[in-house]
Amino acid sequence: MDPYAGLHYNSTATISKRLDVYKTNVATDNTEVHRFRPQHLLDGLRAATVYLARHQEDINALNVFPVPDGDTGTNMLLTMTAVVHGDNWPSDSISKIAIKSANQAILGSRGNSGVILAQFLSGFSQSLYGITDCDGPTLARALTDGARSAYTAVSDPVEGTMLTVLRDLSDAAAKTAAQGDVDIVDILYASVEAAHQSLDKTPSLLPMLQEAGVVDSGGQGIVVFMEGLLAGLLSQDPYKLEIKINSENKCLTQSTPHYSDFYLEGTKQEQYGFCTQLILEDDELDLPKLKESIAKFGTSVAVIGGQSLAKIHVHTFQPEAMIQFARTLGYTSKIQVDNIDQQHQDFRTFHQSSVKKIPLGIVAVASGHGFADLFRDLGCHAVITCGHTMNPSTEELLHAARSTSADQVIILPNDANILLAANQAINLSSQSICCIPTTTMPQGIAALLAYTPDLSPEKSIQTMKQAIQGITTVEITTSHRNTSISGRSVAKGQIIGLINGNLVGFGNNPSDVLINTIQQGPLKSDGLITLYWGSTAKQDEAEYAAECLRKSLGNQEVEVVYGGQPFYHYIASIE
Known part of the structure; x- marks a missing residue:
């Protein structure tokens, strides 16, 4: 029988009980506990990742900063997932495992919390450089070096955050090591105990935590992380041990924290970029x-x-x-x-009103910050902004769908490469999800413009699907290799013009190719052309191209909107 199965705790007293149970078993099994070996560290990192995955949303719910900067639990989990991903882990040296984990954390770190965690692992690994395995004092020194390194990661360290928890747990490890005749279990136990105590004190160091009545989310993430390291050493099953996530008053956080109107209004004028x-x-x-x-x-x-x-x-x-x-x-x-x-505004809007079920939620995927803002302005309940080549995963689509608090959700993928993930989300979600097969940003805009909240969800979906049929999409981009498209040879570096994905022209100037391509499109009398300029174009160039189109086409209305999309100098819709 697993002696830890079903053991719940939210106090250091219970940690002490776990330690007593472990040491009793060690005495019985005659197991050595004086050295921290490579497998201990690897098991600990994996257990920490499992813990973060299980409590990701609980940690996210503690995030009280007016700028979420992504969700703390999610960012720490993604960072640790990058750490433990893959095979071919060295087994002969704790130093090699620590270095590999630190390097992978740096490459995979997300958000402030992920960056700080990665820097902690970096300092930890540097302290263990060249070491095969280590005793308690060496482990304590590595924790101290990791905490110091974490402080160097940020330009303006703030107390009452995960940095404070890291420092306090490392100080406790150092003090325990200084007592002499201690093993690695004593060091990690002291660290975990101190992490819990430090976490409880974070509201007294940060007024916004005190106002919200919660502890620091990043600090809570560190507690979960350290519990994972301890679980790895104790050979515990990370899927069986439960960790309670606590607010300042020791209550399990099961819902979104409440923030006063005074607190939320105080963040209203903040600008972050x-x-x-x-x-x-x-x-x-x-x-x-x-x-x-x-x-x-x-x-x-x-x-x-x-x-x-x-x-x-x-x-x-x-x-x-x-x-x-x-x-x-x-x-x-x-x-x-x-x-x-925009995250800040979403944060305020969400917390200034009770969470109400809406009949139909809309999720859009946007490539470019201009498009993302446009989707939000047009009423999207959740927008996923993609980078240069990062299409959202199925999990990200599911998370966005859940965030709408709607029983029925529409996903606008706006890219053919995202259709598969969107359809996978339909199969995995407990919500009723419909994917409207928009393959371009203009199609997504057209579908959203056709949405009428007064209609039933079924009628809205039908109307939105019909709206995308009449949209022609023009894309102007640069060829990145010598190739042949639609029977035409294109040289690397040439500007190419596409209509609904088909090559119709190329040249050396984006604006010239844009004008030429649109002139070959299915123009209608008194039609509308909307020109979205991307991150590689300039507004004055876009305005000039629009004016040229107005003069050459005569009966077409031409609008210019910032899309901010990568790779494509211009995206245009003809309707």
């Missing part, structure tokens, strides 16, 4: 200098990594400028830009 993240690679990166340079672009700056690879995180009003600057320093990848101000 865009959460911008990327990986930068070069032979000789100077991280302190890099952090100083990135700080000129915004706030919440975090730079982690090493001499050849760095993960950058910043909240900025100039994401394009920051990305261009990074490209002058080396090779950039995994670029992600999220509109935090």
Whole structure:
């Protein structure tokens, strides 16, 4: 019988009971507990990931910051998923496992919480460099180095957050090690106990936590993470042990925290810009200098990594400028830009009203921040913003559908590559989901414009499906290789014009190709052309192209809208 099965706790007293049970079993089995071995660390990291997965939504619900910056539980889980993903783990050295986990965490880190967790693992791994296995004092030193490293990840450390919990648990580990004659179980137990105690104190350090009556979400994530490390050492089944997520008054958080109108109004005028993240690679990166340079672009700056690879995180009003600057320093990848101000508004709107069931929720996938804002303005209940090549997963679509609080949900994929994931979401969801097969952004806009809340869900779906039939989509992009499309040879670097995915023209200037391509489209008398300019185009160029179209076509109304889409200089709809 598993001695830990069904054991629930939310206090350090219960942790102590678990420790007593473990040490009794160790005495019986004559098992050595003095060394922290490679398999202990790997099992601990895997257990921590399981714990985070099981309590992801609970941790998310604790997030009280007016800028969610993504959900804390989700970001920490995605970071740890990147850590434990894959095979070929070394088995001969705790150092090798620690280094591999840190590198994968840096590459896979998401949001502030994920970046800080990755930096903790980086400092932890550096402390264990070259070590096969370790004793209690060495483990305590690694925890301390990890916590110190985490503080260096952010430009302006804030107490009452996960940083405080990391520091307090590492201090407890160091004090325990200093007592002498302690093993690794004692070190981890002291760390977990201190993490719980530190978490309980976070509301007294951050007024917004006190106002909401909850503990810090990132700190709660660290508690869950450390419990995983302890579970790995104790060889516990992470699927059986329950962790209660606590608010300040020790009550299990089972619903969304309540925020006073005073608190929410106090965040109303805050402006944050865009959460911008990327990986930068070069032979000789100077991280302190890099952090100083990135700080000129915004706030919440975090730079982690090493001499050849760095993960950058910043909240900025100039994401394009920051990305261009990074490209002058080396090779950039995994670029992600999220509109935090919209998240902020969603946060306030959600908490200023009770969660009400709506008859029909609408989820849209948007490529480009202009399109994302447009979908929201037109009434979408949830918008998933994609980066350059990151299509949303089925889980992301399901999460967005759940967030609408609707019994029936419409998904507008707006990309042929997302149709499969959307249809998979239909099969997995407890909600009634319908995918309207929009394969372009203009089709999604047309479907949304046809939506009438007064109609029944069935009638709305029918009307929206009919609306996309009359939309012609024009796309202007750059060919990235020598190829042949629709029987025509296209050279790398040429600008190409597509109508509903078919090549109709090419040239050297995006605006010229746009005008030529639209002129070959199915134009109607007194029709409407909407021109969406992307992240690689400029507004004055788009306005010039629109004016040329008005003059050459005469009877067509031409509108110019910012789409912000990557890769495509222009996307246009003809209707």
